[in-house]
Amino acid sequence: MKTFITILKWFFGIIFLIGGLGGLFTSFLTGIIFLLLGFFILPPTYELFAKKTKLNLPSWAKWATVIIGFIIASFTIDNSNAEKDAEMDLVVKKASEFINSGQIDSAKVYIEKAKSQYSSTKNKAVDLENELNKYQSEDFAKETLVSMTDEEFEQLKNDQLTKNYLSQKSLNTEFIALMKTQAPEREKIIKEIAEKKEQERIARELEAERKKQEEINKNRKENVEKQFSAWDGSHPKLSRMIKENCRNPDSYGHIETRFRDDGNSIFVITKYRAENGFGGMTIGSVSARVDFDGNVLEIVSQD
Incomplete structure (x- = not known):
């Protein structure tokens, strides 16, 4: 039992040290807490601590200290992430304000700032940047025209369309205006896109057939070469x-x-x-x- 507990101390001690080193680059305080926990739980460093402080805690007190420290570290991570999210929201909000006033270049500066400083899997700055790339895209406008219902198309023609294709209101308004300019060509666009999809389908089939034939040729070549001696090439x-x-x-x-x-x-x-x-x-x-x-x-x- 004593050996098992010692193994656990080494295991969790090393895990905390590795986590602490990684945490220093994202949250300094969290990294320090994990490093201290790692040194506290590792047998050699704990013995040094006990010797210097003349404080030899019972086993349950050691584990309680580690658990409390882990909870505190987790809390600091959550706080740090919340603070970063709040800061990013402010930067993205400022970028959106610039868009509302027509200052697209200034908005892009703030978007780049948010992307570089507050990177995450759900980066609102990236979403806003994608919308900036879409609101003037004729291809996206054509695809949306084709996919909208007849009722939505009638609303578009009568300036009554309020659907949010983009979350940023100013960009969405300009995007709807772009679709309005292309509305008279909707039937032609539907035909063009249908033809394009058919061409893409044919291209995919041809590519699949090419790869299949390539695989057949490869297998055939290998089967032919297997007939000949690998030693001297004879049949x-x-x-x-x-x-x-x-x-x-x-x-x-x-x-x-x-x-x-x-x-x-x-x-x-x-x-x-x-x-x-x-x-x-x-x-x-x-x-x-x-x-x-x-x-x-x-x-x-x-x-």
Whole structure:
């Protein structure tokens, strides 16, 4: 039991130290608290603490201290995040005010400030920046025109459309005005987008077919290459046939083999040396067609 508790102390002590080092870059106070907890719970550093302070706490008091410290650290994290969120909201609000007054460039400066100083997964500055990129986008306007209902389209034509396509009111108003200028072309836009989607669908199918064929070709090439020896490149069954037909089969020596995939079969040319009728060595060549299982279908020529 004592060994298990010691292991726990080492485990949590190291975790707190790592968390503290990382926390220094986001919340200095939180980082310091985690570092202190880590040093407090690690056996060597706690022994040093107890020796210097002459305070040897019981086990339950040590763990209670760690738990309380962890709660305090968690509270400081929440407070720090809340403060940052509040500060970011103020910066984004200021950017929105600039947009309302038509000062887009000034708004972008504040948005960049919020993005760099208060980065988070739910950064309101990023959302506002995306809306700035959308409110003058003709493509986004066309897509929205196509997707809106007939009732909404009638409201648009009669200047009665109040739907929020963008959360920033000034940008939403300007975006609706942009759609109004394109409203007479709605039927044409619907046709263009339908054609574009069809072209994209065809392109996706062609790309899928290309990849499929590429995979087939790759597998075919690998299957063809597997027929040939990785050692010297020879075709085993063809080499065996040539060797068996030599005057002295033991004299057969493979020189090189070349091949090509002809679709229905593989054309193979093997160059070799073997003993001739006069006892000397001569070089010969055999070309043949083989199937995709490695069987020799036909001897085309022999020199």
